[in-house]
Amino acid sequence: MPGLLLRTLKGENGPERPIWLMRQAGRYLPEYRALRAEKGGFLAMVYDSAAAAEITLQPIRRFGFDGAILFSDILIVPHAMGQDLQFLAGEGPQLSPRLVDTTLEALSAVPERFQPIYETVRLVRAGLGAGRTLLGFAGSPWTVATYMVAGVGSRDQHDARMLAYTDPAAFCAIIDAIVAVTIDYLAGQVAAGAEAVQLFDSWSGSLAPAEFERWVIAPTAKIVTALRQRCPGIPVIGFPKGAGAKLPVYARETGIDALGLDETVDPLWAARTLPEGLPVQGNLDPLLLAAGGEELAHQARRILDAFAGRPHVFNLGHGIGQETPVAHVEQLLGAVRGWRRP
Secondary structure, eight states, X not given: OOOHHHHHHTTOOOXXXXXXXXXXXXXXXXXXXXXXXXHOSHHHHHXXXXXXXXXXXHHHHHHOOSEEEOOOOTTHHHHHHTOEEEEETTTEEEEESOTTTSOGGGOOOOGGGGHHHHHHHHHHHHHHOTTOEEEEEEEOHHHHHHHHHHSSXXXXXXXXXHHHHHOHHHHHHHHHHHHHHHHHHHHHHHHHTOSEEEEEETTGGGSOHHHHXXXXXXXXXXXXXXXXXXXXXXXXXXXXXXXXXXXXXXXXXXXXXXXXXXXXXXXXXXXXXXOTTOOEEEEEOHHHHHHOSHHHHHHHXXXXXXXXXXXXXXXXXXXXOTTOOHHHHHXXXXXXXXOOOO
16 A cells, blocks of 8 residues: 555545655764765765665654655756766855856766666665655756756856846756756656655746746646656656745646645645645744744644645655754654644
8 A cells, every 4th residue: 555645645635644854864863974974975975876775764764754755966967967066065066067158068968877866766665665655856947957057056046047038048948958857867766666756946936927937837847747648646746945926826837746835835825725635745944843842843733734624745844954953853753643634
């Protein structure tokens, strides 16, 4: 029988709620820090399939989450498309050459960079056991494009937005290339054992409505349509962070199977406004998880109660912070596990 998370993503609204947390495998766990000290840099661990599988499974062993999300990074796609990728201490990821300075044609694709990721999926699937859902993921085309164009992350995605306005044909070519590679990449994860996938659009909140329609909704819809044909029955979670009032149109027009909500979204508004029956995921503030205390329990119950009338996967509104105490995660698990739909 499929696990609780997979059943919920497929539309079941049972009495209990599945839970997993974005970035649940990572720096807040002492076992992760110990392994990283042994193995070295972040990118080296991503491409070390045995290490990446171990990291993916660490929070499952400790907390018993309903889902394991692949330990990797959204920038594996541009790396496979031919950009160089470095993670520099204190500076974050850097891609080169920047597409603001060159063209797609200057890149030489290295698709074999996906193979260690697929092997990680196979190893995790073998070690995960029954009742737990394995989640694959990729960055959504808009967010990946912002990094490919600028070479780094930025507050307002200036370089990508400017290129989209001044040379929309060139920017469209970048988006289309990312869409094609992402479809193959996610289908490869599914073939290796992923049972659901998530599209992270971390920078979608920076776009005006017309640009959001063009660079977020339309490319996401292409990916969802293609995956539905190539991987029937595999749920796709869309997570357009910062989309706010644009969430209902995103949900309707992309065809996603479940919608991730960031912490700025009022759960009561979402429950009233989003398409009826659509599974939702979220949306506790990660800083509240770091803070802990009675307010953590109160807000967790508020979210659970707000979404009682539809399928709901409990999660954070973004990734877990590295300073989050393990005890606070245990407190949150207790609150979610102890809740029952009225």
